[in-house]
Amino acid sequence: MTDTTAASAPAGSAEGSDRGNDLDELKRFVVAHAVSQDLPADHYAPLLDRITTDQGDAPGSWAYEWVRAGDELDAAGQPLAAAQYYLLGRFPFVDGPGRARALERSVDAFDRWRKAGDTGIEPETVDVGGTPVRIWTAGLSTGTPRPLLVVTGGIVSTKEQWGPLLPQLTSLGLAAAVAELPGVGENPLRYERDSSRLFTAILDALDGRADVSRTYLLALSFSGHLALRAALADPRIRGIVGNGTPVHDFFTDAAWQRHVPRITRDTLAHLAGVPADAVYERIRDWALQDDELRALAVPFATVSARRDEIVPPGDTDRLRRHVADLRLLEHDDVHGAPGHLAETKVWSLLAVQWMRPDADPTTTAGLAAAVEAARAAGAKR
Structure with a gap:
């Protein structure tokens, strides 16, 4: 098991740096989490290429692109895979509506997966x-x-x-x-x-x-x-x-x-x-x-x-x-x-x-x- 510890505070918050998240650093660290969840590189690599900003919840933003990929998997009947993508959409932590949406969907998708199968969870x-x-x-x-x-x-x-x-x-x-x-x-x-x-x-x-x-x-x-x-x-x-x-x-x-x-x-x-x-x-x-x-x-x-x-x-x-x-x-x-x-x-x-x-x-x-x-x-x- 591996857990690569990294995240960044929201721009302008009292807790963190006023420079906001470093997008290149986020992409570098998130790959370890993608690997730990056995996500296919040929799927998440193009997704990372589409991300051009850490801020907001519009196309090209961190939260939007991960959530969109999760929605596609969820619609295809793969709630656990969807949950994994949503999880990375809230990475490193919730700092606004986009990442809040990703966290909520990750919990919901995981919950539906564990109820649908004989997981005992x-x-x-x-x-x-x-x-x-x-x-x-x-x-x-x-x-x-x-x-x-x-x-x-x-x-x-x-x-x-x-x-x-x-x-x-x-x-x-x-x-x-x-x-x-x-x-x-x-x-x-x-x-x-x-x-x-x-x-x-x-x-x-x-x-x-x-x-x-x-x-x-x-x-x-x-x-x-x-x-x-x-x-x-x-x-x-x-x-x-x-x-x-x-x-x-x-x-x-x-x-x-x-x-x-x-x-x-x-x-x-x-x-x-x-x-x-x-x-x-x-x-x-x-x-x-x-x-x-x-x-x-x-x-x-x-x-x-x-x-x-x-x-x-x-x-x-x-x-x-x-x-x-x-x-x-x-x-x-x-x-x-x-x-x-x-x-x-x-x-x-x-x-x-x-x-x-x-x-x-x-x-x-x-x-x-x-x-x-x-x-x-x-x-x-």
């Missing part, structure tokens, strides 16, 4: 400090509560992007939930230092229908940082799988921050509700300290990229030094390792199996073989 509303937050779930049962896997993306990927994984996760003998980081998609919360409370709220809400005393978190990119913080406080969390996890230096290293893509900086500012030039000061005390990493009592498996342009190499080094139970998969790639999608996706599921005392050995062996096959196929490219 159901909506759930979680109370997080008095604020209702909508998530997708599968495999819940009061009669036979299963161990729980909670999936979260990074600062731009919505629950509808990862929602199609839910049936596969239940086939592993798990109950599962997919949620969004605060400020992403339909999640109305603000992104804050204590946003890890989202995980605890989900566990509380699903207790009795899932065995939340055996919870695992598949938390990509920035949500991995929150997952680590949650595990330090909630003993029901038994393991974490991440990808491109910022830990410490990203939040504190001013020299590194000067070279982080503007699109990432502006997204963090938008989600945190501060001006772009103040965001690094706001998040400085979010860094996990060495003693906190040493105190982590559960296994942590994560993917790192040697050419990561967002998470500094010092964060991976810090994990190596201080996390007692660490499994690390390294790729020669950029943030999220989009060039190694197939291997990373299966390895992430395998890592969850490694952490589970109740995991079926045959299923685990099958995933291990799939990892090797994906690695070999990648080496031939």
Whole structure:
């Protein structure tokens, strides 16, 4: 699994840059999300060529062209494919009527897809400090509560992007939930230092229908940082799988921050509700300290990229030094390792199996073989 973290605040907003979105940067970052959703390049590449502006909702604009492609797929009876295109129409986040329309249609198309098939996916509303937050779930049962896997993306990927994984996760003998980081998609919360409370709220809400005393978190990119913080406080969390996890230096290293893509900086500012030039000061005390990493009592498996342009190499080094139970998969790639999608996706599921005392050995062996096959196929490219 991969989650390339990038987005930009709306032009003229209090949270972001007054220069608006950089269209070339948006196109570059969105390709990784298109790849992660298995969209055909011969379809989305001409679409990107038609986009000449990030603003508005007229032909040639970002939102309009993605929504138009989604409408065509929806009319052809492909609501899940349509939802994927709508998702990219609201990328990086809603900043006006066009992207609002795209988000609304993505949620609606996904909802129609999950109802039409035998997906087992159901909506759930979680109370997080008095604020209702909508998530997708599968495999819940009061009669036979299963161990729980909670999936979260990074600062731009919505629950509808990862929602199609839910049936596969239940086939592993798990109950599962997919949620969004605060400020992403339909999640109305603000992104804050204590946003890890989202995980605890989900566990509380699903207790009795899932065995939340055996919870695992598949938390990509920035949500991995929150997952680590949650595990330090909630003993029901038994393991974490991440990808491109910022830990410490990203939040504190001013020299590194000067070279982080503007699109990432502006997204963090938008989600945190501060001006772009103040965001690094706001998040400085979010860094996990060495003693906190040493105190982590559960296994942590994560993917790192040697050419990561967002998470500094010092964060991976810090994990190596201080996390007692660490499994690390390294790729020669950029943030999220989009060039190694197939291997990373299966390895992430395998890592969850490694952490589970109740995991079926045959299923685990099958995933291990799939990892090797994906690695070999990648080496031939």
